[in-house]
Amino acid sequence: MTDRTLFDLLDAAPAHAVALRFEGSAITYGALRERALRIAGGLRRHGIGRGDVVGLWLPNVPDWLSIAFACARIGAGVMSLNMRYGAKETGDFIRRARCKALVYMPAYRGKDYDALMGAVEPQSLATLALAVPLLQAPVHAPSDRAGAVAHPWPRVARVDLDDLAGAAPDAVAGGEPGDACIILSSSGTTSQPKLIVHGQGRVARHAGDVAAALAMQGGDVRLLLAIPLCGAFGYTVAMTALAAQAPLTLVENFEPAETARLLVADGITHMFGTNDMLDKLLEAGGPEWKPQALRMYGHANFTPGLMALPQRAQQRGIAMRGCYGLSETLALFASQPAEAPLTRREQSGGVPLAPDARVRVRSLETRECLPPGESGELELLTPDVMLGYLDDAAATAAAFTDDGYLRTGDLAYLNGDGGFTHLSRIGDVLRIGGYLVNPLEIEEVVLAASGAAACQVVAVEAHGSARPVAFVVGGSGYTHAEAAVLAACKAQLAVFKVPIRVFRVDAFPVTPSPNGEKVRKNELRTMAQQMLAAEETARC
Template identity: 40%
Template sequence: MNFATLLERHATQRPDAVAFYDADQPVQYSELLAESIRVAGLLHAQGARQGDRLALWLPNCTAWLATFMACARLGITVVSMNTRFRSREVGDLISRGKCRWLAMWPSFKGLPFRQILGDVDPGQLRGLKAVMVVGEASEEPLVAGAGSFHYSDAAPADALDGVPQAPGSAHALVYTTSGTTSQSKLVVHDQQTLISHGHNVARYFGMGPSDAVLLGAPLCGAFGFSSALGGLAAGAALVSSPVLNPAECAAQIQQRRVTHTFANNELLDRILDAAGAQDQPFPSLRVAGFASFAPSLEDLPERMEQAGIKLVGLYGSSELQALTAGQSPDAPLSERQRAGGHLVAPEARVRARDIETNEILPHGEVGEIEIRTPSLMKGYLDNEAATAKAIDAEGYFRTGDLGHTVDDRSFVFHARRGDFLRLSGFLVNPLEIENYIESLDGVNNCQVVGVAHQGKTVPVAFVIAKPGHAVQESGIIAACKAQLAGFKVPLRVGVVASFPVVESANSNKIQRGKLQEMALELLNAG
C-alpha cells in the first residue's frame, strides 16, 4: 500500500472525520487529501520528480502532513529535519541528503530560521533547486542560486495529469540518528513499511477510527511520526500543536477526548501537573506510552496510576521505528513501567547475544538485543556498508542496546551500549559535540559527558587548550549556541590541563566516570 491509497480510503469512507487538529483548527480527512493533492501538483509544476529528495524543516502543523503526503504521492523522499537544528546540522543534512527541495517556515514564532539558513556553508546548499516557503512570503531569496515559491500558491489544474502515484516500495522518509561517527546516520523507510508499522501499532494499542491520538513528540522524529502512523492507519484523529505546551496538551486531551498518547516522561509529568488537583483528570485516556528520558521522575508511574491513567513502557529506534515494542496495558504496573515489552508486529522476533562470546543467550540473560521485524529500515541512505554492518544475514538488526528476552517476542531493555547521551529526548553521540568544539580556535581536545541535573540529563564539556592559547568557557558555549541545537550545547565547559585516564597494557583509557564527577562539581559550583 502507498500513502495516497490510505488517505483516499479514509476520505472516501469518512470524508467528514477529523484527521488532524492543528492546535484548535480541525482538518478533515477529505481536506487533508485535497491539500496534499494541491501541494503535489505545486511541487510537480516546479519540477519535482520521483526520486528527488525534499528537506522538510517544519514544526507539527497541517503543512507538515500535507507536504509529506504530497511527496509520497510523487515518490519524493522526505528528509525530516528537527526545527531545533542549527546551521551546522541543517547544512549537513541538506548536503548529505542530496536534497533538491527545502520546505521551511522562515517566520515561525520569531525563531531565526532565515538566519540559520544564511549561516550554512553555501557549498552545502548548491544542490537545492528551490525553497517552498510556509507562512509569510519571503521578499528576498533564502538560498543564493535557488528559487522560491509559496506553499499556498495555486497549482495548475492539469499539474498531475498523467502522473502516476508512487508505489508502496518507493522511499518515503529519512530520519536522522546518531551513529558511531560524529555524523548522524540517515535512516530510510519506504511507504509500505511505514504503513504496515502503523497498522501494527494501531492493532496492538487498540486504536480505532473513533479515537484521538495526542502527538507528544515532533513529527520530524521516529517517536512522533510512529505515533502519527498508528493514528493514520486506524483513521483516528491526530491532535497536536506547533509547540508542545504541557497546559495546552492537558486541555487538548480533555477537549478532544484523546484516547492515546506517546511521549517522554518529562512531558507526561508536566501534563499531569497542568491538570491540577483533579482526581481523574483524563477519563478518555486509555493508553499513555512513555520513554524514560528524565532520570529523576521515578515516581511518575505511581502518580499516573493514582490519576487513573494506564502508563506503559515503550521501545523503538529510528531504524526499527518507535513503538516497535510496548508493554501491555493489562499488565501490572511493576511490569508496565519497564522499557521494552511485546513486539507489536506478530511476525517480529527478538533475541539477546552475548557481547563477549557472540553466542545467542537463553531467555533471562542480559546481552545485546537483536530484533527482526517488518518495520525495519530499508537501510542507511547512500551507505550500504553501514547497512550491512547493522543487519545480519537473518535480517536481525543489532540495536546496540542491552537487555534480556522474556520469550521470542518480548524483552526488557536495560541500558544503551556505549556512551550515547539522551538529551531532551534525542539520542546524541557526544563525538558530534566534541568534534565541533575541537574545530574552535585554541581548542586541542574535548570530551563531553552527560550527567543528571535538575531532573534531566545535560551535556558538560571538558577541553584542553592548544599550547600558547587561552580558551574561555563563555566563548565556547556561545559558539555552540550559534551552530548546534540547543539541547547539544554544553551547560558548562571546564578547561583542564589533561583528562583523567586509567593506564593499561594496551592504551590509556579516559575515565568518563571521573569526568562525570568533575561535571557535577562544575554544575554545583555554578
C-alpha cells in the same frame, strides 16, 4: 501488506471523517488529501518527481503532513529536518540527502531561518533548485548583503506554499511501495549522524500493525501528538493515527497546561511521549486533573529519577505502557502488554507489535543467544525495518546479522513471553568490578540522595580499574553535599557501584534530537578524566 503506498492511507479513509484537529479547527481526510494532491501537482510542475528528495523543515503544523503525503504521491522522499538545527547541521543534511527542494518557515519563534540558510556553506546547497516558504506573515525575500561573497541561497527559485498548491491537483500517482518516503537522522552523539531511509510500503504496514495491536481502530479513538513530527517517534504516531482513521490532535509545541486541557477537551484516548512529559502534565493539571478518556500513555523512559511517576499516574487513572523503538525500525516496535502489572508496564520494551516480528538477546561476551532473564544485546527481526543507511552500504550490512536480525546496540533481557525489557544503550553500560552495570541503578540513588534535577554516571579508569563517576545538575535551591550523597550510595549500593566522585556541573553536553536532548556520554567521560587529573595534580 507491503503493496500499499503511503498515500493509500488517505485514499482508504472516509473523506468526511476528521483526520486532524489543530488550534481549534478540524481538517477532514478529504481536505488533507486534496491539499496533498495540490502540493504534489505543484511540486511536479516545478520539476520534483520520483527519486528526488524534499527537505521538510517545519514545526508540528498540518502542512507538515500534507507535504509528506504530497511527496509520497509523486514518489519523492522527505529529508526530515529538526527546527532546532543550526546552519552546519542543516547544510550537512541537505547536501548528504541531495535535496532538490526545501519547504521551510522563513521565521519562527524568534529565529530567522533565511539568515540561517545564508550561513550554510554554499557547496551544501549545490542540488537545491526550489525553496518553498510557508508564510505566517509577509516577509521579504532573502538578499545578499552588500559587499558579501555571493551566496546561492538568495538565488534559489522560490514559490510560496499556498501558490504551489494553488493549481490543479495531481492526477497521476507516481509513488511505489518500495520508494523512499522519509529520511531520518540518528542522534550522532559520538560520530556523524547516519541518515536512515524508510520505504512507503513498510511505513504503511507498520502504521497498520501498530493501530491493530494497540486497539486503535474504533470510532471513539482519539490521539494527541505533542512530540515533533520530524523525529521517528512523532512521525510513527502520526502515521499510526491516520492508518487507524482516528482523529489526531496536533500540538505545535508542547506546553503542559494547554496539553493537559486538550487531553480532556478533545477526549483523547491515546497519547505517546516521554516520561518527563507526563510528569509535567500531572504537575500542570493540578491534583484534581484526570483525563477520563485516556486509555494509554505510551512512554519512552528518557529521564531517570522519576521513580514515583508510574504510581502517581495510576492514581489519576492513567495507564502507562512502556514502548520501544529505533529510528531504524520506527518508533513503536514494541509496547508492554496492557494487562501486565505496573512494575512491568513502567519499563521500556514490550511485545513486538508487528505479527511477524521477533526478538532475541545475544551475550556480549560469547555472542551466544541467551535465555530469558539474562542481559545482552537486543536483536530484532521485523518486516518494517529501514531500507538502509543512505549512501552507506557498509554500515547497512554491518547493522544486520547473517539471518536478517537488526543489531540494536541496546542492552535488554527476554521476558519469556515473546517480549523483552530494555535496559540501556550498550555504550552507556558501565563495566566495573567485573560486572556490567546499568548506570540508571546508580543515578537513581544519587538523585534520591541529592535532590538534584538530573544525574549522569560514566565509568573512567582510576586507581588501576574502571570506576563510576557521577555528574549532577542542581535545580532551584540545590545545595551540593557530595559527602552525604556518597554515604547514601555506600549504604544502598554494592561497593564497586559507589561513585568515586559526584561533580556538580551547570549542564550536560548534549546533542539535540526530535525527542529531546541526548547526553554526549563520551564528553562526560573526558570531563571526568580531566577533573580527576586536575585534582591529582593539585595534590602533588
